[in-house]
Amino acid sequence: MTVSTPAPLETLSPETLSLTTETEFTPRRGRLIVFTGPSGVGKGTLLRALRHRYPALKLSVSATTRSPRPGEVNGQDYFFVSRDEFRAMVEQGELLEWAEFAGNLYGTPKTPVIKEIEAGQWVILEIELEGARQVRETFPHALQLFVLPPSLEELESRIRLRGKDADDAIARRLQRALVEIDAASEFDEQIVNDDLEVALQQLENAIFKD
Numbered sequence: 346m347t348v349s350t351p352a353p354l355e356t357l358s359p360e361t362l363s364l365t366t367e368t369e370f371t372p373r374r375g376r377l378i379v380f381t382g383p384s385g386v387g388k389g390t391l392l393r394a395l396r397h398r399y400p401a402l403k404l405s406v407s408a409t410t411r412s413p414r415p416g417e418v419n420g421q422d423y424f425f426v427s428r429d430e431f432r433a434m435v436e437q438g439e440l441l442e443w444a445e446f447a448g449n450l451y452g453t454p455k456t457p458v459i460k461e462i463e464a465g466q467w468v469i470l471e472i473e474l475e476g477a478r479q480v481r482e483t484f485p486h487a488l489q490l491f492v493l494p495p496s497l498e499e500l501e502s503r504i505r506l507r508g509k510d511a512d513d514a515i516a517r518r519l520q521r522a523l524v525e526i527d528a529a530s531e532f533d534e535q536i537v538n539d540d541l542e543v544a545l546q547q548l549e550n551a552i553f554k555d
């Protein structure tokens with residue numbers, strides 16, 4: 346979705362954008378970017394690096410019924426809510442999209458995303474496949490990116506090495522990964538996260554190409 350409202354001045358200043366000579370980033374129109382890929386492929390790692398380079402990019406904070414992992418902060422990594430609270434958000438139409446993943450509910454709070462896009466910001470949704478499909482219906486102009494692992498063996502090893510999920514949660518994520526990877530061609534671009542720097546460059550190119 347594109348909105349012609351000019352961005353607030355502070356988002357255009359080089360101080361907040363950490364401009365490099367190669368990539369001039371001046372967000373004038375709001376934009377929605379969907380970032381999907383199997384659990385453990387490196388989405389969070391890539392987005393952290395991207396936002397380090399471009400702090401003006403906004404990352405939507407989702408609501409989830411999953412328990413916080415060690416080190417995760419409520420309101421920063423996710424809004425951690427009960428199933429009842431999540432259901433109330435759905436019933437009150439507060440979510441832009443939502444889905445169940447590996448036994449937990451996840452959803453994107455609508456109001457902050459709409460406000461940021463209307464203010465000319467570029468907003469990234471890091472969401473799973475079903476949510477991405479819903480966004481494709483409601484925001485057909487959103488840029489849809491999919492991250493692939495170099496191999497299934499490497500994906501499993503990354504989830505295990507991350508060491509943040511119980512064995513049953515890992516098994517569910519790997520099972521779901523097969524379905525998600527199968528749907529990669531539905532997305533505008535596919536990025537293979539083998540070498541992190543190469544993948545980050547591909548991600549930058551996809552986001553800033555037009």
Ligand SMILES: Nc1nc2c(ncn2[C@@H]2O[C@H](COP(=O)(O)OP(=O)(O)O)[C@@H](O)[C@H]2O)c(=O)[nH]1
Nearest residue numbers: 384385407443444446451452453471472473476
């Ligand atoms: N549909 C949807 N999926 C989400 C949302 N937030 C996170 N997810 C996805 O839910 C899946 C599980 O996320 P998480 O439990 O943090 O595990 P991780 O991806 O293995 O780190 C991932 O594919 C996320 O991209 C959301 O708001 N909506």
Ligand SMILES: Nc1ncnc2c1ncn2[C@@H]1O[C@H](COP(=O)(O)OP(=O)(O)O)[C@@H](O)[C@H]1O
Nearest residue numbers: 384385386387388389390503507538539540541
């Ligand atoms: N290109 C890469 N090469 C090797 N390990 C990686 C790479 N990208 C991410 N990782 C590691 O894989 C694990 C999963 O990454 P993470 O960003 O948490 O994935 P996701 O957010 O997709 O679930 C982390 O331990 C991370 O350090």
